[in-house]
């Protein structure tokens with residue numbers, strides 16, 4: 001994972017992202033992957049999908065979005 005050094009205001013689908021815990025509107029950006037286990041016909045398969053995480057610059061709450 002890579003952390004950007006500068007906290008910035010984030011727009012998601014035209015709306016400014018705000019932390020649902022503290023109401024702050026500046027975030028650090030992280031690139032990550034979400035790993036889910038899917039049940040398939042003969043067992044289980046691990047699925048990895050790229051995500052972007054926005055970490056609140058005040059309280060460190062993480063808002064995670066799947067990449068399109």
Ligand SMILES: [Zn+2]
Nearest residue numbers: 019022056059
């Ligand atoms: Zn916060």
